[in-house]
Amino acid sequence: MLIHVRHRTRYHYEQPVKSIIQALRLMPRNHEGQYVRRWQIDLDHDGTLRPGEDAFGNVMHMLSLDGPIQDLCLTVEGEVDMQDTNGILRGTCERFPPQFFLRETPLTRADAAITEFARDLFGRHGGNALKTLHALLATLHLDMAFDTEPTDTSTSAADAFALKRGVCQDLSHVFIAAARVLNIPARYVGGYLMRSDEAIHQEAGHAWAEAHIPGLGWVGFDPANGICPTESHIRVGIGLDYLGAAPIRGARLGGASEKMAVEVTVADSHLDSQNGQDNQIRWQRPPETARQASQQFQA
Amino acid sequence: MAFDEMRFADGGIRPPYAEVARWLQGVTSAQLERRRAEAELFYRRGGVTFAVYGDAQGEERIIPYDIIPRILSGVEWARLKTGLEQRIRTLNHYLADIYGPREILKAGIVPEDLVWQNPAYRPEMAGLAVPHGIHIHIAGIDIVRVDGDDFYVLEDNARTPSGVSYMLGGREISIRLMPELYAAHRVAPIENYPNELLATLQSTAPRNANKDPIAVLLTPGQYNSAYYEHSFLADKMGIELVEGSDLFVRDSVVFMRTTEGPKRVDIIYRRLDDAFIDPLVFDPGSMLGVPGLFAAYAAGNVTLANAVGTGAVDDKVVYSYVPDMVRFYLGEEPILKNVPTWRCRQKDDLAYVLDHLSELVVKEVHGSGGYGMLVGPHATGADIEEFRQRLLAAPANYIAQPTLSLSTCPAFVDQGIAPRHVDLRPFVLTGADGIRIVPGGLTRVALRQGSLVVNSSQGGGTKDTWVIEDPEMPEARA
Numbered sequence: 001m002l003i004h005v006r007h008r009t010r011y012h013y014e015q016p017v018k019s020i021i022q023a024l025r026l027m028p029r030n031h032e033g034q035y036v037r038r039w040q041i042d043l044d045h046d047g048t049l050r051p052g053e054d055a056f057g058n059v060m061h062m063l064s065l066d067g068p069i070q071d072l073c074l075t076v077e078g079e080v081d082m083q084d085t086n087g088i089l090r091g092t093c094e095r096f097p098p099q100f101f102l103r104e105t106p107l108t109r110a111d112a113a114i115t116e117f118a119r120d121l122f123g124r125h126g127g128n129a130l131k132t133l134h135a136l137l138a139t140l141h142l143d144m145a146f147d148t149e150p151t152d153t154s155t156s157a158a159d160a161f162a163l164k165r166g167v168c169q170d171l172s173h174v175f176i177a178a179a180r181v182l183n184i185p186a187r188y189v190g191g192y193l194m195r196s197d198e199a200i201h202q203e204a205g206h207a208w209a210e211a212h213i214p215g216l217g218w219v220g221f222d223p224a225n226g227i228c229p230t231e232s233h234i235r236v237g238i239g240l241d242y243l244g245a246a247p248i249r250g251a252r253l254g255g256a257s258e259k260m261a262v263e264v265t266v267a268d269s270h271l272d273s274q275n276g277q278d279n280q281i282r283w284q285r286p287p288e289t290a291r292q293a294s295q296q297f298q299a
Numbered sequence: 300m301a302f303d304e305m306r307f308a309d310g311g312i313r314p315p316y317a318e319v320a321r322w323l324q325g326v327t328s329a330q331l332e333r334r335r336a337e338a339e340l341f342y343r344r345g346g347v348t349f350a351v352y353g354d355a356q357g358e359e360r361i362i363p364y365d366i367i368p369r370i371l372s373g374v375e376w377a378r379l380k381t382g383l384e385q386r387i388r389t390l391n392h393y394l395a396d397i398y399g400p401r402e403i404l405k406a407g408i409v410p411e412d413l414v415w416q417n418p419a420y421r422p423e424m425a426g427l428a429v430p431h432g433i434h435i436h437i438a439g440i441d442i443v444r445v446d447g448d449d450f451y452v453l454e455d456n457a458r459t460p461s462g463v464s465y466m467l468g469g470r471e472i473s474i475r476l477m478p479e480l481y482a483a484h485r486v487a488p489i490e491n492y493p494n495e496l497l498a499t500l501q502s503t504a505p506r507n508a509n510k511d512p513i514a515v516l517l518t519p520g521q522y523n524s525a526y527y528e529h530s531f532l533a534d535k536m537g538i539e540l541v542e543g544s545d546l547f548v549r550d551s552v553v554f555m556r557t558t559e560g561p562k563r564v565d566i567i568y569r570r571l572d573d574a575f576i577d578p579l580v581f582d583p584g585s586m587l588g589v590p591g592l593f594a595a596y597a598a599g600n601v602t603l604a605n606a607v608g609t610g611a612v613d614d615k616v617v618y619s620y621v622p623d624m625v626r627f628y629l630g631e632e633p634i635l636k637n638v639p640t641w642r643c644r645q646k647d648d649l650a651y652v653l654d655h656l657s658e659l660v661v662k663e664v665h666g667s668g669g670y671g672m673l674v675g676p677h678a679t680g681a682d683i684e685e686f687r688q689r690l691l692a693a694p695a696n697y698i699a700q701p702t703l704s705l706s707t708c709p710a711f712v713d714q715g716i717a718p719r720h721v722d723l724r725p726f727v728l729t730g731a732d733g734i735r736i737v738p739g740g741l742t743r744v745a746l747r748q749g750s751l752v753v754n755s756s757q758g759g760g761t762k763d764t765w766v767i768e769d770p771e772m773p774e775a776r777a
Contacts, residue, residue, distance in 0.1 A: 019547070019549070021548060021549075021579070021590050021591045022579075023579045023580070023591075023594065048550050050550070050551055050594075050598075052594070052597065052598075054423070055421075055422040055423040055424075055425060056422070062551060062591065062594045064548070064549050064550050064551075064591070066549075095422075095425060095426070096415070096422060096425070097411070097415070099411060099412065099415050099416075100415040100422070102412075102415070102416065103415060103416055103418070154583075243583060249578075249579045249580075249583065250579065250590075251578060251579065251590035251591075253547070
């Protein structure tokens with residue numbers, strides 16, 4: 001299936017910004033079941049975009065812009081040929097052995113509750129890693145309510161698990177923390193999802209997890225949807241947690257306060273033509289990390 | 300009975316201390332007291348202070364300075380120097396390896412989890428070609444002696460070691476306050492340290508830098524415990540002392556804001572931990588770093604000294620493998636000894652350690668500065684119990700070592716002149732043009748009787764360290 005993605009991020013600054021620097025992980029790579037037909041990143045200002053790779057082999061562009069800038073629009077647009085692989089990954093870029101992904105991070109630290117939860121599932125599935133992970137997937141999907149309100153990008157797995165609420169990022173962090181407690185290497189994946197409910201316009205990208213099973217290799221798990229990734233999941237970046245795969249991490253000089261609006265459309269290319277027009281812009285608070293990094297440069 | 304560097308067990312004087320012993324016989328306690336007071340005044344006037352974390356009594360204080368110099372003979376120094384060079388070459392090989400081809404892991408010499416699970420191992424560095432292949436430009440390797448023959452490495456300190464300003468300050472004081480004693484020796488100079496450091500930094504400039512590369516010293520700011528040293532070194536080297544907000548990155552090149560406009564920066568001597576150097580790559584909440592700095596570094600447009608991720612050798616379990624690394628990378632036998640180390644992550648070692656807590660020193664694998672350690676023989680029963688629980692809860696977080704009877708040197712304390720335990724931190728500089736070590740280093744002294752903890756954060760003091768140049772031994776000179 002050929003999937004068309006358009007991901008637009010608009011910024012509006014209260015005062016003109018002097019300069020902006022961003023690290024972008026916004027470009028998918030090819031692997032089995034995922035072939036990038038075309039992909040481009042566009043800006044409505046003159047700036048430089050240097051392509052490179054990060055630690056995990058994700059494509060990373062460094063964006064530098066000089067102001068004054070009051071409004072900025074970053075558009076990512078492309079088409080990817082997708083095939084279902086039952087969540088099993090082959091031909092991915094691997095820079096580190098699976099054991100590396102046992103490493104704990106502040107966002108994925110398992111507290112006592114997650115540890116107990118994980119060990120309990122493991123015990124109930126006779127110590128079988130794959131069965132436990134599927135149970136983990138189903139349980140998190142059922143028990144954790146989708147809710148954009150209580151969490152943000154800096155919410156830890158432990159906090160989200162205690163709330164029993166969160167977004168795809170939070171569920172993925174909990175999944176990863178629980179898998180690592182059981183000595184199963186796990187990692188975070190950022191990407192795009194073509195939703196089955198035909199909601200073409202979305203306000204964010206998607207996130208899920210991957211775990212490494214001896215004999216099978218890396219396998220995807222999407223706890224927000226309670227399924228393994230399908231041909232609708234376009235994989236863009238991996239990391240130990242959200243921070244390692246974050247689509248945009250940036251800082252700026254000046255600008256005072258910032259407003260940001262994200263619109264993502266993901267659709268079957270053959271059906272997409274009639275849905276091309278923009279929908280209404282919905283401004284939101286910028287992600288926590290971007291806001292923190294920005295502060296130091298404000299007067 | 301500890302090895303005393305001045306006196307043999309029978310009371311006779313070891314040759315390097317002949318002049319010091321004679322001088323000590325000739326001075327009165329009142330004279331020594333007056334000199335000590337003058338030394339303290341010197342530090343106070345100079346603003347040479349040190350913040351002790353967790354000390355409720357005040358932000359900064361002066362590290363006590365003991366005016367009786369510590370003496371090393373030219374022969375002792377020559378041997379130590381060769382050992383330090385071997386050690387730092389090995390550690391640089393190891394870092395280039397774990398961030399490169401990973402040969403030592405494939406060979407099964409260092410267990411893989413000591414790399415992959417080590418939080419100081421920075422995946423961002425993997426595959427990165429650092430300028431001139433140097434990772435550790437500046438190391439402050441802690442050395443102890445237990446007898447007249449061997450030097451032991453206690454810690455390698457490959458991140459941002461501090462203390463060199465005390466080494467230089469101590470020398471200034473001893474020349475000023477004890478000119479007669481100083482003149483009676485041929486003391487190898489150390490005053491050239493800032494020049495050696497600058498030459499080292501400049502030699503490691505990126506290959507695309509200007510002919511006269513620009514170096515800066517990046518400090519976390521005035522609230523850092525070593526801020527005095529940062530400003531002191533920048534001043535002595537004649538380079539800018541900057542904070543993160545003084546620098547910016549454009550198109551993967553680092554610039555410094557100056558009154559004459561942006562100026563390109565080629566080398567950053569950074570006294571800022573890895574986690575804080577770039578909020579786009581590391582801790583996103585860091586206000587101290589420079590957004591985009593890591594990308595500039597990865598692009599080969601700036602040198603960071605030290606490189607990112609050098610802390611991977613400061614792990615105390617990794618430390619226990621350094622002798623194996625010397626053999627693996629250099630095919631040589633280690634000149635400096637390692638303190639025997641029980642790895643509590645290993646079952647048998649843990650069992651031994653739990654049975655011998657009252658004899659051993661237990662340290663956190665990632666600890667430093669003398670915080671969070673147990674010195675068994677000096678600990679109370681409650682302390683030992685507490686550590687037993689900690690060890691049982693997270694054995695992999697600890698190592699244990701025998702309680703070394705550190706060598707002693709004469710010190711002027713409340714009780715008069717008495718032996719006190721010491722260690723030595725030589726500063727090892729590695730540039731593209733070789734290794735430089737100014738003779739000696741910072742001697743730290745545990746001023747409390749019987750104490751083995753020399754860390755300044757734990758109430759230790761410092762001493763000037765004199766390496767005596769022997770005309771017969773030209774290699775005694777750095």
